[in-house]
Amino acid sequence: MSSRDRSVTSPPWPVAVPAGLALLFLGLPILALLVKAPWDRMWSVLTSETSLQALRLSLETASAATAVAFVVGVPLAWVLARAEFPGRRLARALVTVPLVLPPVVGGIALLLAFGRRGLVGQYLDSCCGITLPFTTPGVVVAEAFVAMPFLVITVEGALRGLDTKLEDAAATLGATRLAVFRRVTLPLILPSLAAGAVLAFARALGEFGATITFAGNLPGVTQTLPLAVYVGLEGDPSEAVALSLVLLAVSVIVLVALRDRWLRTGAAS
Amino acid sequence: MSADTVTTSTRGLQGRVVVERGEFRLDVEIDVRPGEVLAVIGPNGAGKSTLLRAICGLTPLTDGAISLGGAVLDDPAADVLVPAARRGVGVVFQEYRLFPHLSVLDNVAFGPRSAGRSKAQSRTDAAEWVARLRLDDLAQRSPERLSGGQQQRTALARALASGPGVLLLDEPLAALDAATRIDVRRDLSTHLAQFAGPTVIVTHDALDALVLADRIVVLEDGRITQQGTALEVARRPASDYVAKLLGLNLLRGEAADGEVTVDGGGLLHVPDHAMTGPVLVALRPSGIALHTAQPEGSARNVWPGVVDGVEPLGERVRVSVTGAPSVLVDVTPGAVADLHVAPGDAVWLSAKATELEVYPG
Numbered sequence: 001m002s003s004r005d006r007s008v009t010s011p012p013w014p015v016a017v018p019a020g021l022a023l024l025f026l027g028l029p030i031l032a033l034l035v036k037a038p039w040d041r042m043w044s045v046l047t048s049e050t051s052l053q054a055l056r057l058s059l060e061t062a063s064a065a066t067a068v069a070f071v072v073g074v075p076l077a078w079v080l081a082r083a084e085f086p087g088r089r090l091a092r093a094l095v096t097v098p099l100v101l102p103p104v105v106g107g108i109a110l111l112l113a114f115g116r117r118g119l120v121g122q123y124l125d126s127c128c129g130i131t132l133p134f135t136t137p138g139v140v141v142a143e144a145f146v147a148m149p150f151l152v153i154t155v156e157g158a159l160r161g162l163d164t165k166l167e168d169a170a171a172t173l174g175a176t177r178l179a180v181f182r183r184v185t186l187p188l189i190l191p192s193l194a195a196g197a198v199l200a201f202a203r204a205l206g207e208f209g210a211t212i213t214f215a216g217n218l219p220g221v222t223q224t225l226p227l228a229v230y231v232g233l234e235g236d237p238s239e240a241v242a243l244s245l246v247l248l249a250v251s252v253i254v255l256v257a258l259r260d261r262w263l264r265t266g267a268a269s
Numbered sequence: 270m271s272a273d274t275v276t277t278s279t280r281g282l283q284g285r286v287v288v289e290r291g292e293f294r295l296d297v298e299i300d301v302r303p304g305e306v307l308a309v310i311g312p313n314g315a316g317k318s319t320l321l322r323a324i325c326g327l328t329p330l331t332d333g334a335i336s337l338g339g340a341v342l343d344d345p346a347a348d349v350l351v352p353a354a355r356r357g358v359g360v361v362f363q364e365y366r367l368f369p370h371l372s373v374l375d376n377v378a379f380g381p382r383s384a385g386r387s388k389a390q391s392r393t394d395a396a397e398w399v400a401r402l403r404l405d406d407l408a409q410r411s412p413e414r415l416s417g418g419q420q421q422r423t424a425l426a427r428a429l430a431s432g433p434g435v436l437l438l439d440e441p442l443a444a445l446d447a448a449t450r451i452d453v454r455r456d457l458s459t460h461l462a463q464f465a466g467p468t469v470i471v472t473h474d475a476l477d478a479l480v481l482a483d484r485i486v487v488l489e490d491g492r493i494t495q496q497g498t499a500l501e502v503a504r505r506p507a508s509d510y511v512a513k514l515l516g517l518n519l520l521r522g523e524a525a526d527g528e529v530t531v532d533g534g535g536l537l538h539v540p541d542h543a544m545t546g547p548v549l550v551a552l553r554p555s556g557i558a559l560h561t562a563q564p565e566g567s568a569r570n571v572w573p574g575v576v577d578g579v580e581p582l583g584e585r586v587r588v589s590v591t592g593a594p595s596v597l598v599d600v601t602p603g604a605v606a607d608l609h610v611a612p613g614d615a616v617w618l619s620a621k622a623t624e625l626e627v628y629p630g
Contacts, residue, residue, distance in 0.1 A: 165366050166368060168353070169360070170368075170383075171327070172325050172327070172359075173379050173380040174357075174383035176354055179383060184368060190370075
């Protein structure tokens with residue numbers, strides 16, 4: 001690049017300096033995590049009973065929460081994008097609430113709804129003997145609560161952006177509305193479905209506030225990876241750092257998956 | 270068989286289509302017999318596509334009623350509205366709307382599959398149509414990797430494979446380049462002739478309407494301004510718009526060895542040597558040159574005639590010439606002044622063979 005080109009594309013220093021600081025601010029903690037990690041003890045920490053237990057529980061609950069979000073979230077996205085009904089705007093706003101709500105508050109709200117004496121929980125307990133708080137299904141509920149909006153919003157956006165021309169064509173060929181959804185709409189928004197699911201999974205995996213409030217912190221039952229990191233900080237900080245690296249690795253994988261596959265192809269289609 | 274079923278079987282697509290959308294109001298009577306091809310032509314925004322959407326069930330009627338083969342499809346007064354999926358309409362959409370995630374074969378199999386047939390059976394059904402439209406080699410291909418003409422045939426195969434009671438085509442040739450269009454148009458006219466039900470084609474291309482349709486309806490601003498057979502409308506245009514759009518010389522004749530003997534007199538050299546038997550020759554008025562003396566030049570077709578009318582038409586002047594054959598010629602106002610043409614004058618006409626398009630008649 002010649003100096004002439006640079007004079008056009010390079011930012012003036014009042015912009016460049018704060019921009020550089022911002023980048024440093026975002027990058028330095030990640031660097032610190034990598035530098036200070038107990039690389040020599042890494043394998044033994046990660047294969048310890050507590051770590052493996054937390055990791056397995058995290059993967060299981062995050063997968064379950066993603067599945068729950070998928071099964072009910074995709075239909076919700078369709079309804080929000082396509083159906084006309086009173087209160088649709090209110091419903092859309094409701095979907096975004098868990099996105100901005102502090103997760104701890106979400107956990108308390110879940111307790112008040114599904115707790116043993118909660119709005120719904122008391123009946124679940126008395127009629128079916130189901131208790132959610134402080135159980136593994138409770139973790140799934142907490143994670144689904146915070147993760148589902150990511151999926152719904154991603155899929156709803158894709159459905160809104162989708163030209164209805166192909167769906168109209170399918171209808172004239174005799175396909176019922178359900179068949180159109182299954183055989184035309186879903187395949188066309190596949191990239192966004194995957195992106196939404198990956199985002200929801202990442203969010204569920206990192207869930208802390210709502211989980212600890214609603215499901216507690218019982219090793220092997222509700223102690224997921226982020227909770228194990230938190231506990232580790234008080235006992236064995238190097239263990240906390242090692243587990244944090246696992247979560248960082250997952251985040252990087254998600255980022256790469258979204259960048260190279262879903263986001264770009266989604267934008268192109 | 271009762272008398273009633275006899276009349277029902279001869280009924281095609283009938284009704285009065287009224288659709289109101291804000292300021293716009295479409296209000297047309299339609300009646301297309303089984304086997305008949307109706308072309309709807311008109312400028313953009315005239316309501317052509319709205320008419321098709323109403324027939325196929327994607328836009329409900331505001332008023333009026335539509336029936337197909339005697340069965341009511343839409344009747345707001347009686348609160349009847351058969352959804353698109355149960356109308357049995359075959360639609361070839363503008364830009365075709367092929368499913369990008371399905372192969373050519375599975376696109377065509379979509380209709381049979383929707384009718385409840387098994388995956389294997391619907392593919393067998395589709396394969397028949399794929400073969401009939403000469404798409405065999407492309408059956409496994411994705412629509413994105415097809416040429417315009419191949420996409421058009423895939424769309425036609427998909428529409429026909431669902432066994433529709435009526436065929437609707439929305440600007441079926443608009444997405445094609447001029448060179449492909451001639452072949453595809455010819456091909457389409459063959460397939461339309463084989464379809465037993467009523468057919469409606471929406472187009473803004475006069476040649477499509479003249480070549481493909483038995484009858485033409487001119488739609489302007491939501492209303493029918495003229496209708497009749499292709500030749501009637503082309504000969505007696507009711508408005509400047511129709512005259513400009515449909516002012517096309519369409520001649521019937523017999524083709525042999527690159528020559529067409531025109532019914533009513535005249536012999537024309539045509540570019541297509543393979544065509545034999547009854548044909549339609551299309552010749553644009555702007556493709557004919559007008560001379561006061563016998564021209565010397567490379568044009569293959571030269572013939573004398575007598576001017577029987579001179580009519581201004583926008584920036585052009587349309588001269589009607591009686592001869593063998595009789596034709597309409599478009600010239601510039603300057604040329605009219607230079608040549609001093611007036612009714613009764615003897616003139617010479619010339620047209621290059623390449624200006625003539627030949628279709629099976």
